[in-house]
Amino acid sequence: MASPSSKRNPSSSPQNSSKPAPHDVPPSAWLLALELRAFWEFGALLPAWPLLARAPRGDGHAVMVFPGLSANDATTVPLRQYLQSLNYKPWGWEQGFNFGPRAGVLEEARDSLSRTFEATGRKVSLIGWSLGGVYARELAKEMPDKVRCVITLGTPFAGSHKATNAWRVYELTSGRNVERESENYDLPAAPPVPTTSIYSRSDGVVAWQASIQAPSAANPQTENIEVLASHIGMGVNPSAWWAVADRLAQPEGQWKPFAREDKGRLHGLVYPVPAQGI
Structure with missing residues (x-):
């Protein structure tokens, strides 16, 4: 899944690190039951559209959107259509249902990224x-x-596999042991590009x-943006969409942190002060 440079260094293992142990408690059954509110989030897009349409316009660069576990490109159609309306060139991962990094999946994703970069001559944003x-x-x-x-x-990269209610589904659909597989990569390490984690x-x-x-000493251009959303509904949540549009619209090489204080016009689509590290 990752290059050799992102493989985990033995010296950074829990027994040799001063960092706190990764979070390993999944959300409660109550929060899991509240995932049904995703239908409300999707329904909120229509009344929120006049505000969402005012988001900063894009510069036409390409955006590749990856679906979640056991989902396919159909689930990201609303987000991609929104981005297209803002003058981006979005496309899905085009590999059917996401059942984990099975043979050939990551290779095809790499090839797709390379082809788009070469065809457009511009760097590609990844969502x-x-x-x-x-x-x-x-x-x-x-x-x-x-x-x-x-x-x-809503991506789990900083906790153990037990910090989600979906790890058993992952093992069932991918045929892989998630704990053994994640030990081969340094998932918490930030990519060396501007990186935003939207979470709830x-x-x-x-x-x-x-x-x-x-916080990353190697890459100060990282941030966490908290939204009020379910996991299933995060990809159709109006506040998440605005944050995505705001981040994509930044001129290349001119990254600035997300400015929550400027978002008062969103009339209740609240951005709480995010956690910066645990």
């Missing part, structure tokens, strides 16, 4: 929802010269602590 965000982050670590920025939605404390699938990008 990943849940497990799709892991792909986006690792591709950016491998191919930073072709990636403009990375944005993840009320996520019922992924513990929010597992989506917090710790």
Whole structure:
């Protein structure tokens, strides 16, 4: 999944590190039940559209969007259509259902990224929802010269596999042992490009602590943006969409942190002060 440079160094293992142990408690059954509110989030797009349409316009660069576990490109159609309306060139991962990094999956993602970079002559932004965000982050670590920025939605990269309510589904669909597989990569390490993690404390699938990008000495262009959203609905949540559009619209090489104080016009689509590290 990752390049040799992103493989975990033995000296950084829990027994040899001063860092706190990764979060390993999944969201509660109550939060999981609240995932049904995803239908409300999708319904909120229509009344929020007049505001969403005012988001900063894009510069026409390409955006690759990865779906979550057991999902396909159909789930990212609304987000991609929104980005297209803002003058981006979005496309899905075009590999059917995301059942984990099976044979050939990551190779095809690399090839797709390379083809788009060569065809457009411009770096590509990567967006990943849940497990799709892991792909986006690792591709950016491998191919930073072709990636403009990375944005993840409810992606578990900072906790153990037990910090989600979906790890058993992952093992069932992928046929892989998630604990043994994750030990081969340094998932918490930030990609060497502008990186944004969008997360929700009320996520019922992924513990929010597992989506917090710790400050990176190697890359100061990282941030966490908290939204009020479910996990299943994060890809159709109006506040998440605005944050994505705001991040994509930054001129290349002129990254600035997300400015929550400027978002008062969103009338209740709240951006709480995010956690900066755990």
